[in-house]
Amino acid sequence: MDFLQTGLANLIEPGFNALIFSLFGMGLVFSGLVVIGLYIIFLPKLLNLFQKRSRKKTEPATPATPDTKHEILLAIATALHLQSNFPDENERLTWKSHGDLESPWLVSKRMHALAQRKSQSSPWRQG
Amino acid sequence: MDFLQTGLANLIEPGFNALIFSLFGMGLVFSGLVVIGLYIIFLPKLLNLFQKRSRKKTEPATPATPDTKHEILLAIATALHLQSNFPDENERLTWKSHGDLESPWLVSKRMHALAQRKSQSSPWRQG
Amino acid sequence: MDFLQTGLANLIEPGFNALIFSLFGMGLVFSGLVVIGLYIIFLPKLLNLFQKRSRKKTEPATPATPDTKHEILLAIATALHLQSNFPDENERLTWKSHGDLESPWLVSKRMHALAQRKSQSSPWRQG
Amino acid sequence: MEYNNFLHNSGLYHLEWTNMVMIMVGVLFIYLAVTKDYEPLLLVPIGFGMVVGNIPPIPGMPLSVYAEGSVFSYIYMGVMKGIYPPLIFLGIGAMTDFSTLLSNPKLTLLGAAAQIGVFLTFLGALFLGFAKTDAAAISIIGGADGPTAIFLSSMLAPDLLGPIAIAAYSYMALVPVIQPPVMYLLTTKAERRIRMKAPRQVSKREKIIFPIVAFLICALLAPGSMTLLGMLFFGNLLKESMVTERLANTARNGLIDTVTILLGFSVGASTQAQTFLTPQSLLIFGLGAAAFVIATMGGILFAKCMNLFLKDKINPLLGAAGVSAVPDSARVVHMVGLKSDPTNFLLMHAMAPNVAGVIGSAIAAGVLWSALGNF
Amino acid sequence: MEYNNFLHNSGLYHLEWTNMVMIMVGVLFIYLAVTKDYEPLLLVPIGFGMVVGNIPPIPGMPLSVYAEGSVFSYIYMGVMKGIYPPLIFLGIGAMTDFSTLLSNPKLTLLGAAAQIGVFLTFLGALFLGFAKTDAAAISIIGGADGPTAIFLSSMLAPDLLGPIAIAAYSYMALVPVIQPPVMYLLTTKAERRIRMKAPRQVSKREKIIFPIVAFLICALLAPGSMTLLGMLFFGNLLKESMVTERLANTARNGLIDTVTILLGFSVGASTQAQTFLTPQSLLIFGLGAAAFVIATMGGILFAKCMNLFLKDKINPLLGAAGVSAVPDSARVVHMVGLKSDPTNFLLMHAMAPNVAGVIGSAIAAGVLWSALGNF
Amino acid sequence: MEYNNFLHNSGLYHLEWTNMVMIMVGVLFIYLAVTKDYEPLLLVPIGFGMVVGNIPPIPGMPLSVYAEGSVFSYIYMGVMKGIYPPLIFLGIGAMTDFSTLLSNPKLTLLGAAAQIGVFLTFLGALFLGFAKTDAAAISIIGGADGPTAIFLSSMLAPDLLGPIAIAAYSYMALVPVIQPPVMYLLTTKAERRIRMKAPRQVSKREKIIFPIVAFLICALLAPGSMTLLGMLFFGNLLKESMVTERLANTARNGLIDTVTILLGFSVGASTQAQTFLTPQSLLIFGLGAAAFVIATMGGILFAKCMNLFLKDKINPLLGAAGVSAVPDSARVVHMVGLKSDPTNFLLMHAMAPNVAGVIGSAIAAGVLWSALGNF
Numbered sequence A, B, C: 001m002d003f004l005q006t007g008l009a010n011l012i013e014p015g016f017n018a019l020i021f022s023l024f025g026m027g028l029v030f031s032g033l034v035v036i037g038l039y040i041i042f043l044p045k046l047l048n049l050f051q052k053r054s055r056k057k058t059e060p061a062t063p064a065t066p067d068t069k070h071e072i073l074l075a076i077a078t079a080l081h082l083q084s085n086f087p088d089e090n091e092r093l094t095w096k097s098h099g100d101l102e103s104p105w106l107v108s109k110r111m112h113a114l115a116q117r118k119s120q121s122s123p124w125r126q127g
Numbered sequence D, E, F: 001m002e003y004n005n006f007l008h009n010s011g012l013y014h015l016e017w018t019n020m021v022m023i024m025v026g027v028l029f030i031y032l033a034v035t036k037d038y039e040p041l042l043l044v045p046i047g048f049g050m051v052v053g054n055i056p057p058i059p060g061m062p063l064s065v066y067a068e069g070s071v072f073s074y075i076y077m078g079v080m081k082g083i084y085p086p087l088i089f090l091g092i093g094a095m096t097d098f099s100t101l102l103s104n105p106k107l108t109l110l111g112a113a114a115q116i117g118v119f120l121t122f123l124g125a126l127f128l129g130f131a132k133t134d135a136a137a138i139s140i141i142g143g144a145d146g147p148t149a150i151f152l153s154s155m156l157a158p159d160l161l162g163p164i165a166i167a168a169y170s171y172m173a174l175v176p177v178i179q180p181p182v183m184y185l186l187t188t189k190a191e192r193r194i195r196m197k198a199p200r201q202v203s204k205r206e207k208i209i210f211p212i213v214a215f216l217i218c219a220l221l222a223p224g225s226m227t228l229l230g231m232l233f234f235g236n237l238l239k240e241s242m243v244t245e246r247l248a249n250t251a252r253n254g255l256i257d258t259v260t261i262l263l264g265f266s267v268g269a270s271t272q273a274q275t276f277l278t279p280q281s282l283l284i285f286g287l288g289a290a291a292f293v294i295a296t297m298g299g300i301l302f303a304k305c306m307n308l309f310l311k312d313k314i315n316p317l318l319g320a321a322g323v324s325a326v327p328d329s330a331r332v333v334h335m336v337g338l339k340s341d342p343t344n345f346l347l348m349h350a351m352a353p354n355v356a357g358v359i360g361s362a363i364a365a366g367v368l369w370s371a372l373g374n375f
């Protein structure tokens, strides 16, 4: 590239209209993110639907007690073994799935509350 | 590969008898692991032999005291230095070799004992 | 390389005097490290010069209080956020630059003192 | 006499003032990173790389990133072949929490709107006379994602990779300087004080399914975004699946750090004054700045448009976070928000358009690559 | 008009139902990994890779693992050249404690016996009409070691690498489903309740010498196993020598994780429906299942044979651990053992045939490679 | 019949006594590392590599580091192309604290003086009939820095890389054996008891600026040192800048460990008896030993010369630390110092010539490379 010729003519050349091209491009970007947005909106409803159904099917879901006992013994044995042999592979111990205790939103709410209390009692505000 | 012709004829072609080949193969696998097994059986005996000999040679092995003192001072100095400069290279501090305190078998035995005590006093068993 | 011909003649061939070459080489190594040494000697003086000047310019450098408050709130918010989302990127929290508290020389001095006290009271020395 | 070569071979002999300028710029980058904390993880490697890359190499000796067989050229290969950017996206994915996006899906649109910066810059670059492929590579600076910019440049305009990468990272570092004026210009104080309502809780299951479905949507629409988004969402799946925590951990620590070191250093080292200091580079920096400003404007104005139709108003500052530059622009939104109302915490909410902007830019890059690439 | 290309270039346009099937299989892999905890470190990367690999790429565009110059092809190179498997073995070596084997050497034989699965499957594959090299690569699925299977396939039958790797990892994940029925079928309750006596203490010195000697034995017998076993025992030496703890630590964390991510993802991405869904693949899956069952049977029956001659009886369940699939089959042995006697802890003992099985499979692979390779 | 090949293919069949010698040497390396703690991070990988590299490979089969397409050859590529050494220097830079040097700049001269070992060995190697490039590569053993030696060999004398690397690392490991006699020979007890005064405090700012300026000085004088010193000082900047701690951390842990494993192993595996056991190798080992002794003498005698002019005398033992072999020779200086005066702690002071020696050797390597390289 040695010399650049500026001009609006560059935007429309035979077989390539840059304006329409850009519009199409923006359209694709928007459609991608709109579909993602729609998916996000409808997913929880879908999941709830499934959950209701599966709940009906598996009503007497109290796990068998002797099984649990074996499970615990197994877990202890495996934990001891894995800890001595594979000290860094602890996530393989995950026999049950984890809860969702530390959502950022819980943190967010707590922070909000804290900040408001703080700002009310702040000497700068009161004075 | 477009069409597969099945048949026992595939197993024996001129210059290649797959059955004998497989037997030889299994033989090699076995011989490898058998030799390893034999080595494992005889190694401790060999090591004991060596240890007895070397023990005789190095009887008055109490280390010279002033040397030890220097060693300790050196160790402290090096430790301080290395910790400040090379915080992650701690294994280089290993002046003496480590013991073998945490064998998995110790764990295994402890676990066994625990489990038997537990299962004897278990209400499911007693009831 | 099959057979090596030894001899002082190898050191001087037409267009390449190995002795002079080596002298030049040593010269370059020395000049590199001498310049580094000189730089190290003069840098602190230069830095002091700059510091004095900039101190004069920024005399009333007590930071604005309301700004600080926002800064703190921001820091808390960011910390909480980053900790929950980027648990390992903590150095990005560095809002202010760090002090230079743990110089190896402090350690060195402390060690020296310790050692001398220790060696004076040492039974080997006293006895 | 070969020791004559010592002098001829010394770098001093070949050092030009343009090299000195570039070395000073490199030092400036490091200075800004250390004292202002502007994107230090990128500016320090790039800055030192610029210093190294502007030592005049001995002609013929394999030293610079452009010399065949040099060590630096092997490191630079990861840039030229586009390998480093997806690996960085893998690590970013393993760091990113999409729950902000999941709990407030309408904010995704802000990440789309900010891509207007990309396409207007594309038109601008064409207007200035750049070839189509070069214009596309330059325009992606407006996406405000370093890896995306490097990836697209390496595919469409490898000759301009140096200036495009430096421009992208410089402006990302300067987001706290560039964005606030635009934000104040386009919003009223009342708008900046709009509070976002606390979003709903997102279940673990939604978080696990999201990367898979989002990937399918984007990749089926724009397969050219498959490489970058595949890695981004793969990293996120490793994080959210809970059963591959150790892989996610490596992806967001050792792996991304190693790649960041190599990418930053070699991109910096590719800025030899002799090839870098050209009129094109100047134009690229100008277009890049424009792209950032337009993208910020696009996001903010689109948010204000949305407010015309929405009951729960969006704080238009959030639109500025749509340019991504994760997480800097989200942090800037937060800070500007705090200036108007010290108890209005926008950081969490700003993360939603922020990550949507990453996806949006990657789609834009995929579209530009697939339409203009020379296959 | 190039914007026409947008539609033509979209992945949706080219998506075939076979691709959708493969995407569903990928999602199923992830589902099994997340909910059933089946080998998640492998199934999640492979599963997501399958999703990515079945997005129809734009023809000519460097996207898929098979397209020259694509990023994924560079990542896949580590699979095709056989580089990843030895690196994974290095990490596994740095994790593995051979003291179980050292304290009960006769259990090594169970690891040898299970390799009957390899050689009978080899005969079976020949019978079905596969070429010798293909048959050998398929048969090693019976070794139940993913890296070994990938290594041998890349050397002998690169075209079948995809189905062989997927079959090997699928069945390794399904070990808790496949093995128990075979175990119950071939053992009586009394046999399953046999207690192993607590083995002797192993000295540090034995542990340090072992990897060196074991390597020499295997490599001198079957030099073809040198690459895999060299790395396995090298990793183990790093662990046991006590003076290279930091190297062992990196080998079993950052290094193996990185390689696992890249290997799993790219193997998954190599399963494009167009090349993957063939009658051969189906046959390979069938043969693979047979191989696992035969190997399990071989181990158990050999243990029962040994009991005819031994005073201290071996619990025949341990034979099933000879197929390796470390550490899953050892865990399955332990669980089945617990079902018959809740205080009989077989896990430790099962690790011995388990690691012996890894060595046995690597020797078998070396033998097949050196005898059938095209040098 | 191909199963005939089993015997022909076994390594035992091809094993020569020279291979057995090399295997024994490898085992000796591991033994010394484990029991004497001599540079274990290098001797264990190199030692095991020697064991692996001396298993006779099946002719034609891609097994050894020299066989095209073998896995080990891909790993060895990082050695042959000179890629590993700069990466190791990156990690070393991120570990090194230059504050000892900054607080006592006159000690830098000792690091320069020790390079006499390099240039005298160069003359010696020429005298013995080695070609210029080979002589240069051999002479750098006197620099007592493994990575520098490997880098220069890979550039100037790839055929001699094996023996040069092994010699360099062996003698580095043997520094505690080689240096003390020379030190006792050249110093009086009074000299060894000289106390260094506690040096001044170094500010953070000096530490940050140092790597940049020191790099510029060295690279402008000897651009050939740019690759090694660029990485060394880059790593140090990552460490000292305080804002890139996570990058420094990865550089000095995961990254350097991985490279150390691969470099050590493949250098070891390159020592096949057939190519390694030559008269040249013997000469190289002889020259290497001489180089270490001369370098030690050079440092000590130069320190004694300096004392003729200085008011604050330097402990001449510090001169021995100028050969680098970081941090072993500094540790040796410390130990010998303690023997003469149990309260004289020289370790900190010895680090200054120690790191200066690294810089000095890299400059020497750069000079030799740029003057003798075949461009």
Ligand code: NA
Pocket (backbone or CB within 6 Å): D142, D143, D144, D145, D322, D323, D324, D325, D357, D358, D359, D360, D361, D362
């Ligand atoms: Na973006």
Ligand code: NA
Pocket (backbone or CB within 6 Å): E142, E143, E144, E145, E322, E323, E324, E325, E357, E358, E359, E360, E361, E362
């Ligand atoms: Na196996």
Ligand code: NA
Pocket (backbone or CB within 6 Å): F142, F143, F144, F145, F322, F323, F324, F325, F357, F358, F359, F360, F361, F362
């Ligand atoms: Na040196």
